[in-house]
Amino acid sequence: MGAISRGYAALAGITAAAVAIGTAEPVAVLTGPRSAPLVAVGGLVVDTVPEPVKQFGIAVFGTYDKIALLVSTALLLAGFAALLGVLAARRLWFGLAGIAALAALGVAAALTRAGADAADALPALVGAALGALALRLLLAGPLHPDPWPWTPPAESKEGPLVNTPLPTRGPSLPPEGRRRFLTGVGALTGAAVVTGLGGHWLAGRRGVSAARQAVALPAPASPAPAVPAGADLSLSQLAPYVSPTFGFYRIDTALVVPQVDPDTWRLRVHGRVRNPIELSFADLLARPMVERYVTLACVSNEVGGDLIGNARWLGVPIRELLDEAQPEKGADQVVGRSVDGWTCGTPTAVLRDGRDALLAVGMNGEPLPVEHGFPVRMVVPGLYGYVSACKWVTELELTSFADFDAYWVPRGWSAQGPIKTQSRIDTPRPRNRLTAGPVTVAGVAWAQHRGIRRVEVRVDDGPWREATLAPVVSVDTWVQWSWQWPATTGEHTLQVRATDADGETQTERRQRVDPDGATGWHTVRVTVR
Numbered sequence: 001m002g003a004i005s006r007g008y009a010a011l012a013g014i015t016a017a018a019v020a021i022g023t024a025e026p027v028a029v030l031t032g033p034r035s036a037p038l039v040a041v042g043g044l045v046v047d048t049v050p051e052p053v054k055q056f057g058i059a060v061f062g063t064y065d066k067i068a069l070l071v072s073t074a075l076l077l078a079g080f081a082a083l084l085g086v087l088a089a090r091r092l093w094f095g096l097a098g099i100a101a102l103a104a105l106g107v108a109a110a111l112t113r114a115g116a117d118a119a120d121a122l123p124a125l126v127g128a129a130l131g132a133l134a135l136r137l138l139l140a141g142p143l144h145p146d147p148w149p150w151t152p153p154a155e156s157k158e159g160p161l162v163n164t165p166l167p168t169r170g171p172s173l174p175p176e177g178r179r180r181f182l183t184g185v186g187a188l189t190g191a192a193v194v195t196g197l198g199g200h201w202l203a204g205r206r207g208v209s210a211a212r213q214a215v216a217l218p219a220p221a222s223p224a225p226a227v228p229a230g231a232d233l234s235l236s237q238l239a240p241y242v243s244p245t246f247g248f249y250r251i252d253t254a255l256v257v258p259q260v261d262p263d264t265w266r267l268r269v270h271g272r273v274r275n276p277i278e279l280s281f282a283d284l285l286a287r288p289m290v291e292r293y294v295t296l297a298c299v300s301n302e303v304g305g306d307l308i309g310n311a312r313w314l315g316v317p318i319r320e321l322l323d324e325a326q327p328e329k330g331a332d333q334v335v336g337r338s339v340d341g342w343t344c345g346t347p348t349a350v351l352r353d354g355r356d357a358l359l360a361v362g363m364n365g366e367p368l369p370v371e372h373g374f375p376v377r378m379v380v381p382g383l384y385g386y387v388s389a390c391k392w393v394t395e396l397e398l399t400s401f402a403d404f405d406a407y408w409v410p411r412g413w414s415a416q417g418p419i420k421t422q423s424r425i426d427t428p429r430p431r432n433r434l435t436a437g438p439v440t441v442a443g444v445a446w447a448q449h450r451g452i453r454r455v456e457v458r459v460d461d462g463p464w465r466e467a468t469l470a471p472v473v474s475v476d477t478w479v480q481w482s483w484q485w486p487a488t489t490g491e492h493t494l495q496v497r498a499t500d501a502d503g504e505t506q507t508e509r510r511q512r513v514d515p516d517g518a519t520g521w522h523t524v525r526v527t528v529r
């Protein structure tokens, strides 16, 4: 074969990678979206990268961290594939060995995911085989731009040739050869995109949104108390008292949302119990349901952050299931385990102390949205989500804190995660145009399961002024507060602090979100003209 330019060789490598990734997708329709190589490798990265790197990623990309991860994985792969193409143009087996190494990574990633079986190796294997085929076609087969082998002219009998022509590089390839190669690249990439998107679409159709639509939630035996008039101050920049389901913050390690069929879903309550239980979704729905407003909060919420939301949850008290299962003495931890292997560890005592800890099936009057844990999740008032709010939950295992570390604990987060008292200024915001005169300062404050007694605001390190608290449904939700500020022209600093019902005022000391939640007073700088 004639030599081709590096650019062409790199293009061949990238095309082969696209074919591998794209053709793996339809295979993953059969074996599940988490076995698709890009997602499997991304998931492995999520579970294994050091915590500071992940924090950096979240800080930089915010809630787009997952897309950012997939895109950067894809870009890294493209770079590697380009290099492989260049190597393969010299020796085809270099490229094939590189593809085999990538396939091994994809297989390893797919097989080490929770609940994986041998079939999960298929997408990476099929993709790699077709990617290798594409590489061969482009670099050592009929799509090569110069398929007529260039062979050095035999030494003439008349003596050594002096002006032996050197092999031509890319630019002087026959034009019909270039056309053939580039058409091949285009066709293969097109096929990769079509199978990739098609497979992705099919996988989506195999999702559980239809099953979710079909769920008829029972009426609660114990309905939620009505939201008192005035609980919501209805200010434009202030978070509503009940957070709309669409837009409710979402935090989890799942690169693809687990699709759990309620017909095959099972919950096992097992481990250190005298009486293990197993429930189907129908069994769960047949039990008396409780409906409660509970404000969920993420330990990764920065001071002033919005990883918090209040919803009306419908579900079965976890306490009742534990009473039936009869935990053994010393089983001080209940490990909630998701279908994707994620775990959280909740103190058994907290789940049995009478608070409304729920195995929830409904959110704001509808079945749980798939990304919020359909068909069943845990909701525990007073604890951060990472130690209590297991989505797509399928097991409650009784164990002890000494015997088992849940997902985030070996990654540097505290095993115990009670929510810290916090408050936030929602209005005004730094860029608002303010004019001198009365300005409404308002926000939310929370100390779930203890309740908020007092919220205070101060301006420019002046005296603390007590804000007015709006009524709440219960101590398990946040509260809206407001204060009328007689604003004067100039730059000002607004600060807020809350005191919980135990009389404990939130500390001024700034602490990072890890290991057990941020502290400090939310501070907003504004300009009044």
Ligand SMILES: Nc1nc2c(c(=O)[nH]1)N[C@H]1C(S)=C(S)[C@@H](COP(=O)(O)O)O[C@H]1N2
Binding pocket: 248, 249, 250, 251, 252, 253, 254, 296, 297, 298, 299, 338, 339, 340, 342, 371, 372, 373, 384, 385, 386, 389, 390, 391, 392
């Ligand atoms: N299966 C699973 N459940 C999970 C998580 C997760 O990563 N996987 N994250 C937890 C965390 S850290 C939080 S804050 C809450 C967020 O719940 P939401 O996404 O419904 O707001 O879910 C919790 N439940």
Ligand SMILES: [Mo]
Binding pocket: 251, 297, 298, 299, 300, 384, 385, 386
């Ligand atoms: Mo969280």
